[in-house]
Amino acid sequence: MNSILEQAKEVLELEAQGILALIPRMDERFIHAVETIYRCEGRVVVSGIGKSGIVGRKIVATMNSTGTPSLFLHPVEAMHGDLGMVSSRDILLAISNSGETEEIKHMLPSVKAMGTPIIVFTGNPGSTLAKESNVCIDVGVEREACPLGLAPTTSTTAALAMGDALCVALIKKRNFGKTDFQRFHPAGSLGQRLSVRVTQIMFTGDRVPIVRTGMPLMEAVLEIDRHNLGLVLVIDPNQELQGIITDGDLRRAMIRYQDFESLRVEDIMTADPVYIHENMLAVEALDLMEQKGITCLVITDGGKGLRGIVHLHDILGRGEFRLVNV
Secondary structure, three states, rough: OHHHHHHHHHHHHHHHHHHOOOOOOOOOOHHHHHHHHOOOOOOOEOOOOOOHHHHHEEEEEEEEHHOOOOEEHHHHOOOOOOHHHOOOOOOOEEOOOOOOOHHHHHHHHHHHHOOOOOEEEEEEOOOHHHHOEEEEOOOOOOOOOOOOOOOHHHHHHHHHHHHHHHHHHHHHHOOOOOOHHHHOOOOHHHHHHOOHHHHHOOEEEHHEEEEEOOOHHHHHHHHHHHHHEEEEEEEOOOOEEEEEEOOOOOOHHHHHHOOHHEEEEEHOEEEEEOOOEEOOOOHHHHHHHHHHHEEEEEEEOOOOOOEEEHHHHHHOOOOOOOOOOO
16 A cells, blocks of 8 residues: 555656756746737647647647637648648647657648747657747656656646646736636636626625624624624614724734723724625626735625625635525
8 A cells, every 4th residue: 555655656746846847947938939829819729649639638728718719739630621720820839748749740831831830849859840840848857757658647747737837827918817717617616606796695684793883892803703704894873884893903903002902993993994886796896806905895785884795705615606695
């Protein structure tokens, strides 16, 4: 049993080392690849065969879901008519560890004749594919995790990781946000959460931590402890929102005031906290949280009439997605 675990750990270590070894090789060629794809007016056509083809399909899926139109082209099918889907407005991303994959080599002259830029992921920077490319990204590894050194293991992990790095760089370059993500994932669990209105996921009634103006600050401490949300809302006798007190406010008050226990809630509350209308979409609330650097938003009736609160965890998913009837 121990030998099995040791062998498995060795595989993970080798693959992790393979990925880490890519970092020192990241240079202007990677930047060139990102800029080339960013300026592309067509699609990223990804091609590979065998395990490299499987990696290519995953890269295509990630690109399509994060704002970079992409498709997978099997190199054999390309030579039997499917090359017609490629144009000069596209970019070819070819994946080949050896850089000598015959099926891709046969395809390259036709692609180059169209004027289509070529990016190559390869473990052999001196290979034919590397020399024929516009941009060569070195994804080579020292050794495969396979004890025979034959089955693509570390090499495919490295290529996949480099593909993720490329996709994430493009996300940043395009300023691709959660609103865009939700648009491309309407049926996913995250997409469902982001497409509902906050009224469907907010806390209401007794689940909202509340204290009233004039109360001792210690009541706020107890209310925060009871609800375990890290905050308490301050309302006036008319049930209108006056302020908010967070864990951080309490810590700062304990340091600043020697007579902490004599304070009232309004002495340390933040007046006029950020609040939103209950009809706002969850994705809009999430964007606002990111802009303000906060994890919770107060929900009102449009003025200062308190309706509830929504927490970051309930937008992104606290356990299973839930809908609250209000």
